[in-house]
Amino acid sequence: MDVYLDNAATTKLDERVLEKMKPYFTEKYGNASSIHHMGQESSVLLTKCKEEIAKRINGDPDNIIFTAGGTESNNMILKGVARANQGKGKHILVSSIEHASVLKPAEQLKKEGFDVELIPVNSGGFVELDQIKKMIRPETILISVMTVNNEIGTIQPVEQIARFARKNGIYFHTDAVQAIPYKDIDIKDWNVDFLSLSAHKFYGPKGVGLAYIDRKINIEPQVIGGGQEYGLRGGTYNLPSIVGMTEALKLIYQEKDEYINRVFELSQYLWKRIKEEIDEVAINGDPGNRTPNNLNVMFRRIEGEAILMDLSTKGICVSTGSACSAINLKASGVLQAIGLEDYHLNSNIRFSLGKFTTKEEIDYTVSCLVDTVKRLRSFTPIK
Amino acid sequence: MALNYSEKVMDHFLHPRNIGKMEKYDGFAEVGNPVCGDQLSFYIKVKGDKIEDVRFLSFGCASNIATASIMTEKVKGMSIEDAKKFDWNKIVEDLGGLPTQKVHCSILAVDGLKKAIEDYESRG
Ligand SMILES: Cc1ncc(COP(=O)(O)O)c(C=O)c1O
Numbered sequence: 001m002d003v004y005l006d007n008a009a010t011t012k013l014d015e016r017v018l019e020k021m022k023p024y025f026t027e028k029y030g031n032a033s034s035i036h037h038m039g040q041e042s043s044v045l046l047t048k049c050k051e052e053i054a055k056r057i058n059g060d061p062d063n064i065i066f067t068a069g070g071t072e073s074n075n076m077i078l079k080g081v082a083r084a085n086q087g088k089g090k091h092i093l094v095s096s097i098e099h100a101s102v103l104k105p106a107e108q109l110k111k112e113g114f115d116v117e118l119i120p121v122n123s124g125g126f127v128e129l130d131q132i133k134k135m136i137r138p139e140t141i142l143i144s145v146m147t148v149n150n151e152i153g154t155i156q157p158v159e160q161i162a163r164f165a166r167k168n169g170i171y172f173h174t175d176a177v178q179a180i181p182y183k184d185i186d187i188k189d190w191n192v193d194f195l196s197l198s199a200h201k202f203y204g205p206k207g208v209g210l211a212y213i214d215r216k217i218n219i220e221p222q223v224i225g226g227g228q229e230y231g232l233r234g235g236t237y238n239l240p241s242i243v244g245m246t247e248a249l250k251l252i253y254q255e256k257d258e259y260i261n262r263v264f265e266l267s268q269y270l271w272k273r274i275k276e277e278i279d280e281v282a283i284n285g286d287p288g289n290r291t292p293n294n295l296n297v298m299f300r301r302i303e304g305e306a307i308l309m310d311l312s313t314k315g316i317c318v319s320t321g322s323a324c325s326a327i328n329l330k331a332s333g334v335l336q337a338i339g340l341e342d343y344h345l346n347s348n349i350r351f352s353l354g355k356f357t358t359k360e361e362i363d364y365t366v367s368c369l370v371d372t373v374k375r376l377r378s379f380t381p382i383k
Numbered sequence: 384m385a386l387n388y389s390e391k392v393m394d395h396f397l398h399p400r401n402i403g404k405m406e407k408y409d410g411f412a413e414v415g416n417p418v419c420g421d422q423l424s425f426y427i428k429v430k431g432d433k434i435e436d437v438r439f440l441s442f443g444c445a446s447n448i449a450t451a452s453i454m455t456e457k458v459k460g461m462s463i464e465d466a467k468k469f470d471w472n473k474i475v476e477d478l479g480g481l482p483t484q485k486v487h488c489s490i491l492a493v494d495g496l497k498k499a500i501e502d503y504e505s506r507g
């Protein structure tokens with residue numbers, strides 16, 4: 001049986017999204033920047049997509065910049081905002097549990113002379129506003145805190161932080177890549193200035209995302225060329241993917257209630273069975289205030305990658321720590337940030353459920369997991 | 384996880400040879416790699432100048448288990464002097480190669496064996 005429990009890494013494209021995308025590869029393939037009728041049809045469609053998305057996230061369509069995904073959006077916003085606003089100050093706050101596509105640009109800015117500080121999190125895996133209040137300075141220009149963490153699924157108090165940042169004249173960015181559809185993104189109500197999304201996390205195509213950018217704020221473009229996206233991001237508009245993302249976002253929000261209930265019940269069921277049938281397990285991160293698709297579990301005394309490979313031979317796909325950096329041997333920075341002991345850092349598996357997950361798949365997973373854990377524990381040197 | 388393990392690695396991972404505790408042994412060592420956090424323990428039993436038996440325990444990745452497993456097959460029956468010179472490249476070769484970032488697993492295994500021999504020798 002093949003079981004895919006790695007939906008936080010990426011999701012399967014929804015067939016209905018694929019159908020919507022198809023005509024834009026072979027029939028309506030005009031370049032949205034061309035003046036002839038094919039180009040103009042594409043251009044009209046592009047505007048419609050922005051309007052549709054803006055409605056969903058309660059933002060302004062003119063502030064939506066399409067990108068090649070979450071990584072590009074985060075790079076664009078972090079570096080673009082910092083470099084364009086350094087006249088006001090060079091201090092930047094970034095949470096310590098951000099995705100690498102925020103942390104790495106932040107490191108790069110540090111090398112350029114910016115003063116970048118990491119905001120610690122509490123043991124539940126949350127950034128606290130009080131902590132931020134202590135860390136800001138007159139020269140702080142930008143705060144970046146993700147909406148939902150990709151490893152442990154904890155939901156961050158972004159509305160609170162954004163309101164505070166706005167009051168203090170500091171720009172605020174949130175990486176909302178893992179938040180859909182668990183949070184109703186509301187740009188205006190939340191007071192966020194910048195936000196990142198990526199379509200492949202919600203059953204849309206890979207390689208497309210958006211950067212929401214309050215265009216009243218200066219930003220230095222990172223990818224320049226033909227002047228697309230008001231000169232903020234060059235490159236021919238990727239219409240099939242943009243159409244796909246728009247449709248995927250529409251569908252996931254339309255079907256949200258049923259989706260969330262299902263995923264919630266299945267993940268609760270998965271955890272209940274793991275707890276009943278396997279000893280020495282624990283949930284990483286706060287068990288309450290997290291997205292229901294995510295279950296990050298510690299299996300004491302055995303190693304995560306061995307669990308992953310063993311399950312993989314049985315057809316089950318899960319991930320250790322953060323899937324995006326599986327090639328990196330270093331232990332998870334997020335689990336370190338929430339205070340796991342060193343000897344527990346390598347014993348964790350992230351199960352991330354999705355809309356195609358079934359109860360049969362969970363049953364099969366638990367029965368395999370019982371054998372896997374038993375086998376690996378039979379020869380662990382750890383007491 | 385873009386780790387392409389060879390069939391042989393997967394075989395040794397799924398069916399490790401010489402695994403488990405040894406109750407009466409002549410040498411023992413525990414080693415770990417602080418970067419990846421993986422650990423191995425080795426037990427050896429010596430008769431004359433030969434490694435009569437060897438066993439290991441693992442808290443480690445698939446490659447950690449597989450490299451230790453294949454190494455125990457190789458050194459069982461080997462003279463202490465030859466075992467001390469055992470080269471980790473031999474493991475990598477024998478397993479049909481390892482992903483670059485997993486080569487250190489084989490080095491850890493050999494290090495563990497050598498420390499177990501040192502322990503044996505220090506016991507006199
Ligand atoms: C929180 C978060 N931000 C950003 C990204 C990167 O997005 P993309 O894969 O679209 O570049 C990911 C996952 O890959 C993520 O989980």
Ligand code: FES
Pocket residue numbers: 329416419420421443444446447485487488491
């Ligand atoms: S990853 Fe370090 S021993 Fe395998």
